Amino acid sequence: MSEKRRFWILLTLLLLSLALAVYINSSYSTSLGL
Amino acid sequence: MNYKRANNILLGLIIAVNLYVIAAPLLPVLNFWWQNRDGTKQVVLQSKVNATQTGPEPNQLIIPSMLLDEKVHEAPISQTIPVLRKGVWRWPEGSTPDKGSNTIFIGHRFTYFNPRGVFYYLDKVKLNQTIGVVWNNKHYRYKVTNIKTVKPTQTSILNSTKDSRITIFTCTPLWLPKYRLVVTAQLISPTGDLR
Numbered sequence: 001m002s003e004k005r006r007f008w009i010l011l012t013l014l015l016l017s018l019a020l021a022v023y024i025n026s027s028y029s030t031s032l033g034l
Numbered sequence: 035m036n037y038k039r040a041n042n043i044l045l046g047l048i049i050a051v052n053l054y055v056i057a058a059p060l061l062p063v064l065n066f067w068w069q070n071r072d073g074t075k076q077v078v079l080q081s082k083v084n085a086t087q088t089g090p091e092p093n094q095l096i097i098p099s100m101l102l103d104e105k106v107h108e109a110p111i112s113q114t115i116p117v118l119r120k121g122v123w124r125w126p127e128g129s130t131p132d133k134g135s136n137t138i139f140i141g142h143r144f145t146y147f148n149p150r151g152v153f154y155y156l157d158k159v160k161l162n163q164t165i166g167v168v169w170n171n172k173h174y175r176y177k178v179t180n181i182k183t184v185k186p187t188q189t190s191i192l193n194s195t196k197d198s199r200i201t202i203f204t205c206t207p208l209w210l211p212k213y214r215l216v217v218t219a220q221l222i223s224p225t226g227d228l229r
Contacts, residue, residue, distance in 0.1 A: 003037035010044035017051040024055060025146045 058146050059209070062154040069101050079103055083166030085173055086224070095122050095139055095202075096166035100155035106139065106167075118142055121152045125192065131169040134198040134221075138191075143205040143215075153204035156215055165219045167200060176200050176219035183213045191216050 069075050079098035093106040106124050109117035117123045118141065124130070125138035144151035159165075159178055167174040176199070183206055184191060191201055191214070198221035206215035 003041060006041050007037045007044070010041055010048065014044050014048050014051070017048050017055075021051055021055050 058150065059144060062144070062150050065150075066101060066155060075101050079166075080164070083164050083173075083175055085166075090171055091168055093124075093170070094166075094168040096168070097159060097163075097202075099160065099163050100153075100158045102152065102155075104141075104149070104152050106169075119145065119147055121149050128192065128201075129194065131167050131174040131198070131200070131221075132172065136193065136195045137167070137200045139200060139202045141202075141204050143208060151204075153202070153215075154208075156202065156204050156217060157206070159217050164222070165200065165202075165217075172224070174221060175223040177222045178217060178219045180216075180218040182216050182218075184216055186211070186214055188214070191218075197221070 076098045079096055079101065082103070083096050083098060093108075094103060095106055096103050104122045106122050107117050107120050108124055108126070110126055114123075122139050122141045125140055128138035129135035131137050141152040143153055143156070159181065161178050161181060163178045165176045165178065167176065179199075191203060200219050201216060202219075203214045203216040205211040206213050
């Protein structure tokens with residue numbers, strides 16, 4: 001696999017990871033103790 | 035562009051982000067274990083609960099069995115989300131310890147932000163244990179009389195009561211907001227009107 005192709009795959013994975021982290025954070029923040 | 039170097043950085047970032055997502059929920063466990071390793075903090079908190087006088091200090095909720103000693107925050111219902119991020123919130127439509135009736139404390143079971151779920155260990159509270167509240171520089175001591183799980187729609191836990199009590203609740207089970215874990219404790223001092 002070329003380094004350029006690996007770069008785009010890793011960048012996509014990083015964005016997906018960040019999206020997951022933000023989603024989990026926000027879902028806990030809105031799941032109120034009420 | 036040096037793709038090889040950029041790829042190493044990206045891989046490091048991916049690992050860091052995912053480690054944070056996975057490990058953060060376990061941090062309260064490590065924190066509790068570390069603070070409870072010699073048992074002294076629980077003794078210190080218990081003596082704070084048993085104290086009858088205090089100097090000027092913020093309103094606090096003290097639960098020795100879960101090593102909790104947290105400031106109680108005040109905010110209107112419209113500020114629910116930001117105030118719960120800070121920690122323990124006194125339900126503004128409930129009472130206050132000095133007025134008797136039902137004083138209600140609410141907190142998250144877990145959050146990714148500090149404090150990482152003030153009531154993470156609310157399930158460690160057992161019947162007959164004592165809970166302290168510092169309110170307007172006065173100490174109030176309560177005895178746990180009821181622990182139950184209710185549906186989120188069961189808002190009767192917020193009702194005012196004839197006796198002086200505190201109601202503490204959070205989400206349960208640990209990772210889901212499906213039910214509410216409710217701990218009720220009745221006042222034993224300073225007025226000693228436990229029934």
